[in-house]
Amino acid sequence: MSEENVKAPLLQVRNLGLRHLSVSGPAAILSNVSFELGRGEILGIIGESGAGKSTLGNAVLGLLAPEFQQISGTIEFDGRSFETVTAVERDTIRGRRISAIFQDHTSSLDPLMSVGMQVEETILAIDGSLSRRQAHACALELLVRVGIPEPELRYRNYPHQFSGGQRQRIVIAIALAGSPDIIIADEPTSALDATVQKQILGLLRNLVDETGVSIILVTHDMGVVSEITDRVLVMRKGQVVEQDETAAILDTPRNDYTRHLLAAVPRLRISAAALNADNDGGRIAFSETSSGQDMLLVTKGLSKTFSPAGFAWSLGGTKPKFALRDVNIQLRYGTITGIVGESGSGKTTLGRIIAGLDTAAGSITIGGSEFDVEKSGRRSGLLGRVQMIFQDPAMSLNPRMTIDETLRESIRFGGDLRRGEDPAELATMIDRLGLARSLLSRYPHQLSGGQKQRVCIARALLARPQIIVADEPTSALDVSVQAEIVKLLKDTIAEQNMTMIFISHDLAVVQQLCSSLYIFRDGRVEDAGPCDLIFSKSHNPYTRALIGARPHRFTA
Structure with a gap:
């Protein structure tokens, strides 16, 4: 390959314009969008929801719906315009040399096929020379690389048997299966907790350094942008308002809109004493002895088990695993309580049980009335009292x-x-x-x-409702809207005297919103206490590890 070809951009988008055709008339979606992607480069695309970030990624992938019409510009890959290649060549490029990690991990996975087989089938579709055994080994390796625990066992599990963050990791493994030239990642870490997010970002960075793959990272997470990208493209209302190297965008933004986005990023406030604290396993004292008068919700001994490999295997004597084990929490009237922990720690399971959508052993008391958590749906009596905002x-x-x-x-x-x-x-x-x-x-x-x-x-x-269980309600929101939503939730809880359980992996948002905090690990309450004390004085090693995984640029 000549030096000129090595230096040439791998992807060039020039003056791209798109419009959406509807019964109410055409509407501009993208206008004169231009950028380049170099070999071995990570380009971040940021902007508010509806700015056209995902649409731009879909245009490069060739996945635009029929109602989208390209009205101007060109897209060139490796020196060739997509308008000049044959349909077969275009499908080969966009199916193998350019892969995608989509924001909606649920719709990206086949619910009727085990996750291991989905990774394996992708490997075989791309490289037909491999044997089934070789593809199986490659699939296991990919599951290990993206952090799926017990990959040999979970290989046979189906998507619904994984948490949201684990499903996203599986989608990332599928995207990596063919060793593509470009990966278009649309919010690939929005469903991941801080520690796993750091692991995935490190994985993507290592892949770029080792293989030379290029990545277009569509995200609203400024922490992700600061940690991994080389250059940043800022979009607003379908137009590029600014693009530059990451350090320049974050340190000296030229555009007012970019400055507005950066100002809206929540900062995690940690005292110097907390940063230098010894990890002696200490836990903040948290009163769980209050009478029922000031408590709206009290759970006692909530436990939930599941078979690690499905019902059929459980008949063969497979030992069940705990999703929750003896969980006791309390919620005061008119307060917001945070639930934090890694993906698979039991956060969402707890929320579903409180909302009456799942069963468990133990007891739940709301407003002095006890509900039968061994029953689900209307039989438990929880429906209507509790509303859930799903992940x-x-x-x-x-x-x-x-x-x-x-x-x-x-x-x-x-x-x-x-x-x-x-x-x-x-x-x-x-x-x-x-x-x-x-x-x-x-x-x-x-x-x-x-x-x-x-x-x-x-x-x-x-x-x-009396209680709202909010499961990652801000994970899909850009930072400016996220700030507005956090204020709205705070104001609404105060005005209507509601009580909220706020499940999240974003510690900065939790710190802004919540008065108390429970930290979950492997189905148990690992740490608990008033929110400010947890962040400033807890010496629990796991708590400090979660805090330490937060990008330092946005830690105050």
Whole structure:
């Protein structure tokens, strides 16, 4: 290969323009977007939800829906324009040499095939010369590299048997299966806790250094941008407002919009004493002896087991594993309590049990009334008292209902609104969440990931429950919207005297929002206490490891 070809950009996008064709008329989505991606380079694309980041990635992948129309510009890969290659060549490039890690990990996996077989089939589809045994070994190696625990055992598990963060790691393994030239990663770490996120970022960085693969990283996480990218592209309303090397963007941004994004990044506040604390295994004292008068929710001895390899294997004597083991938590009236821990630590399982969506051993008391947690659904009596904001907004919205219908149904559930009314409450909530009222007539698939998550938040708040279980409600939101949502949640909890369980891996958001905190590890409460004390004085090694995994640039 000549020196000129080595230095030439691997990908060039020039003056790309896209519009969306709908019954209401064409709307511009991208306008005059231009950038280059060098070999062995990581390019970050940041911007608010709806800025066109994912659409730009899909345009490079050739995955735009028919209603999107390219009106200008060119996309060139390795010196060849996609407009000049044959359909077969284009499919080969976009299927093998350019791979993707999608934001919605659930829809990226086949629910009827074990995760190991999905990785293995991808390897065989790309390299037909490998034997089944060789592909199996490669698949196991990839599961190990992305941090799946017990890969030999979990190989046979299906997607629903993994946590959200673990499913995302499996999607990353599939993207790496063919050793592509370019990986387009759309929010690849949004569902991951801080320690696993650090591991995945290190993995991607090592892959770039070892193999020369190039990565386009679409993200709203400024911490991820600061840790891994070489250059950054800032987008707003379908246009590029600024692009430069990462250090220049983060330290001396030229554009006001870029400065606004950086100012909205939550900073984790840690005292110097905490940073220098000895890891002696200490735990913050946390009162669990209060009477029921000031406590809305009390759980005692919650335990949940599952078979590690499915029901069929459990019949053969496989020892069950604990998703939760003897969990005791308390929630005061009108407060927000944080639940933090690594992926698979039992956070979401706890939330589903409290919401009446899963069963467990133990007891739950709400407002002095005890509920039967060995029953699920309406039989437990928890439905209606507890609303849940799910981690995956795409899977929790009815695809056949418009956003307006979804939110009206929630209001009817929480009150006696008659069909056909136009409540001011709905319009006010939409405005407070930063959603355009024109989105009410759309269906979920017509919204971005961040917009869908905001709809899910609105749906839960409009139902006016006693308790809201929020499972990663801000993970799909950009930093500026995230700051607004955090304020909205705080204000709404105070105004309506609601109580919230806030499950998250973002410690800075937890610190801003929550008054108390439980840290989970392997299904147990590892550490607990008032939020400020946990961050400033806890000596628990696991707690300090989670805090230490936070990008230092955004730690105050």
